[in-house]
Amino acid sequence: MTGASHSEAVRLMFAELCALLTAVFAASGVGPAQAAILADNCARCERDGALSHGVFRIPGYRASLQSGWVDGGAAAIVERVGPAFLRADARNGFAQPALAAARAELVQMVQECGAAILAIRHSHHFSALWPDLEPFAAEGLIALSTVAGLACVAPTAGARPVFGTNPIAFAAPVAGDLPLVMDLSTSACSNGDTRIAARTGRPLPAGAGVDRDGHPTTDPNAVLDGGALLPFGGYKGAALSLMVEILAAALTGGQFSHEVDFSRHPGAETPRTGQLLILIDPNRGAAAGAPAERIAGFLEILRAAGVDRLPGGRRYAQRRRSERDGIALDPAQWRALDEWARGAPAQAAQSSSRSPTT
Ligand code: NDP
Numbered sequence: 001m002t003g004a005s006h007s008e009a010v011r012l013m014f015a016e017l018c019a020l021l022t023a024v025f026a027a028s029g030v031g032p033a034q035a036a037i038l039a040d041n042c043a044r045c046e047r048d049g050a051l052s053h054g055v056f057r058i059p060g061y062r063a064s065l066q067s068g069w070v071d072g073g074a075a076a077i078v079e080r081v082g083p084a085f086l087r088a089d090a091r092n093g094f095a096q097p098a099l100a101a102a103r104a105e106l107v108q109m110v111q112e113c114g115a116a117i118l119a120i121r122h123s124h125h126f127s128a129l130w131p132d133l134e135p136f137a138a139e140g141l142i143a144l145s146t147v148a149g150l151a152c153v154a155p156t157a158g159a160r161p162v163f164g165t166n167p168i169a170f171a172a173p174v175a176g177d178l179p180l181v182m183d184l185s186t187s188a189c190s191n192g193d194t195r196i197a198a199r200t201g202r203p204l205p206a207g208a209g210v211d212r213d214g215h216p217t218t219d220p221n222a223v224l225d226g227g228a229l230l231p232f233g234g235y236k237g238a239a240l241s242l243m244v245e246i247l248a249a250a251l252t253g254g255q256f257s258h259e260v261d262f263s264r265h266p267g268a269e270t271p272r273t274g275q276l277l278i279l280i281d282p283n284r285g286a287a288a289g290a291p292a293e294r295i296a297g298f299l300e301i302l303r304a305a306g307v308d309r310l311p312g313g314r315r316y317a318q319r320r321r322s323e324r325d326g327i328a329l330d331p332a333q334w335r336a337l338d339e340w341a342r343g344a345p346a347q348a349a350q351s352s353s354r355s356p357t358t
Pocket of ligand 1: 050125128129130166311312314
């Protein structure tokens with residue numbers, strides 16, 4: 001660790017941040033195994049500059065745990081319901097430990113069948129989706145995942161919020177390179193960006209949201225104050241968001257975004273819904289050459305066509321900087337983590353906003 005003065009950024013190596021976050025989660029009521037999994041996930045986000053799902057999320061995790069809304073010690077029940085179909089009941093715990101509990105059997109199923117599906121229900125996913133997928137693509141698999149959220153997206157102007165920001169993530173192996181990983185919410189603007197715009201007095205892009213009367217607005221405060229976000233791309237984004245509700249809620253048995261109700265758990269922020277994960281062995285489908293090499297070749301075509309940024313590229317560049325220089329934390333943020341790791345009460349950690357934050 002370097003730089004612990006009041007103004008200088010504190011720099012931690014990945015393993016140091018994981019250890020600190022594991023202690024924070026453990027001191028917040030998360031079981032030891034689950035704490036290590038959540039810490040790894042959160043540290044990956046911070047390392048890669050996916051800051052909306054890194055250390056920034058810790059107060060929300062802690063407030064949700066403190067409120068009794070989520071069970072940090074839950075052990076998922078995993079059952080095989082078909083040759084290539086697993087389902088997991090996260091039992092009101094976090095989604096990532098449920099995925100970890102299913103992982104070995106899931107990979108075995110892909111080896112046997114060429115593809116496998118994991119349907120997780122009664123799970124809280126409070127992070128980015130790409131950390132769930134990238135390790136599978138690094139092992140040569142194609143991975144696709146969706147998760148439902150908290151109702152804050154109206155299907156169209158004039159309607160009330162029904163969808164969550166409902167992300168879709170996809171990862172594929174690339175010969176000789178890091179996996180290609182894309183991960184995007186199906187709303188025109190994320191909740192985090194909306195809150196930042198409200199704080200900094202910036203308007204939202206046209207088409208991002210509606211006010212409480214359903215009228216289009218670019219005022220972030222009007223969206224947050226009883227209004228709603230809108231899907232990206234009009235009816236096309238709404239269709240994708242509908243697909244997410246079907247895959248991550250109807251299919252898994254988890255709650256639809258509009259069903260999430262934590263009103264009896266003051267402070268709670270994490271959405272209790274469901275997650276679907278599909279894994280494919282790309283080599284089963286290949287007719288003309290290894291898929292990972294064909295993907296690498298196609299990315300070259302894109303670059304030659306003028307594409308200078310591929311999905312995941314910004315994160316990988318930040319990852320390289322973090323691995324070289326350490327992960328920079330704001331000193332106040334680091335001090336808070338240090339206190340929470342030593343058992344400071346969750347009230348001190350609560351976020352100021354009760355808006356949906358996924
Ligand atoms: P962004 O719009 O920032 O990015 C979406 C994807 O597009 C990323 O893969 C990103 O790669 C890529 N990208 C961004 N800009 C460009 C560009 N100019 N050219 C090429 N590719 C680009 O993400 P969102 O705001 O939609 O979502 C942020 C995160 O929020 C996601 O990780 C998502 O999983 C998470 N989320 C989680 C929810 C939950 O319930 N758990 C709910 C909603 C969202 P790169 O990362 O390299 O920038």
